[in-house]
Amino acid sequence: MALATTGYFSHGYGVKAQGMAGVGIALPQDGLAAATNPAGTAFVGDRLDVGLVWFRPSRGGEIEGNNAMTPMGPTSLDGKYDANESQNFFIPEIGYVRQMSPQLALGVAIYGNGGMNTDYKESPFKNFGATGSGGVNLEQLFVAPSIAWKVNENHSLGASLTFAYQRFRIEGIQPFAAFGASSDPSNFTNNKDDSSTGWGVRLGYTGKITPTVTVGATWASKTYMSEFDKYSGLFAEQGDFDIPSNFGIGVAWQATPSLVLAADLSRILYSGVDSIGNPVQNLTVKGNLFGSDKGPGFGWDDVTVFKLGAAYTMGEWTFRGGYGYVTQPIDDDQTFLNLYAPGVVQHHLTLGATWAVSKTGELSLSYMHAFEETVKGSGSIPANFGGGETNIHMYQDSFGIAYGWKF
Secondary structure, three states: OOOOOEOOEOOOOOHHHHOOOOOOOOOOOOOOHHHOOHHHHHHOOOEEEEEEEEEEEEEEEEEEOOOEEEOOEEEOOOEEEEOEOOOOEEEEEEEEEEEOOOOEEEEEEEEEEEOOOEEEOOOOOHHHOOOOOEEEEEEEEEEEEEEEEEEEOOEEEEEEEEEEEEEEEEEOOHHHHHOOOEOOHHHOOOOOOEEEEEEEEEEEEEEEOOOOEEEEEEEEOOEEEOOOHHHOOOOHHHHOOOEOOEEEEEEEEEOOOOEEEEEEEEEEOHHHOHHHHOOHHHHHOOOOOEOOOOOOOOOEOOEEEEEEEEEEEEOOEEEEEEEEEEOOOEOOOOOOHHHOOOOOOOEEEEEEEEEEOOOOEEEEEEEEEEEEEEEOOOOOOOHHHOOOEEEEEEEEEEEEEEEEEEO
């Protein structure tokens, strides 16, 4: 799992939604509906959906104007760095919904996040004394059993209890610990994979307010995770890395019998997790070492996500398209650490299609391109690390395929 399209959240869950820029708060389409809005499972019927997404990001960065004094003498990190030693990722997804009665639907959605992934052949910090390769990898798997209750024929409420498993590793940042920047240097870097687990909840509403207009709303709590013990000297609060809360609203309009237009507006609260939201400048305050309660993080801002999608049905085929936009999570003074997590893309275009193979089976495809985005640093490297600027960039492509069975 290595998505990084709205920060490090996926642009959508379920191949059908991914073909429409990820819209789904008011437009449930398959067994993955609960990943976006659990209330939507009341409207999809009995079904099983199994999919696989191939994801290919291109990321890297550049350091310029750096002049540092290290225990080995004066040096510089200046140079261009390519983080694409690993570039192909495959992300499975599974969704199942069972209509227990005309009012009650139960389901489970299995899906993933990720995206804090870079893979440098040599660490960008080798001139500070780092050895070997460099990079970071974060993977998150969610298993979300859900329940949806139809208040009446047109309105439903839903809830899911989300179990999360995450795995993390980082390599090639040894000099920061050697320079006294970590509260626990032995649990800072190059400790292979570490994992943690946790729980959260998601609530939702879906309602048809007219025969052609459906609205939806969803809210997910922060997912409280156990700590990364092997990286307690890296992440703020001794290895804490919770999953941010998020919420959103959506609308879907059946413009004609063949055409559906839909839009979502949502918010992801990255700043509510210190290890994600704390700025690197915290390191310049006495006592705020990596791993401490107020230690530096990636400096990510909360983001607003807008998605607009369309679906047109013609016989056995449904064709989809969409556009997504996310505000920039990384400010120009936070690019230094984000050389390892350059989740900067903002604009996405998507295409998709579904072929009704039979009355009970359908094959779906999706494609997403996130356009290249560059954030140029401004005051990004603290003076005690030699000053200068870090510029980071990324673009992405993904292709998804799924098969759905209707029972």
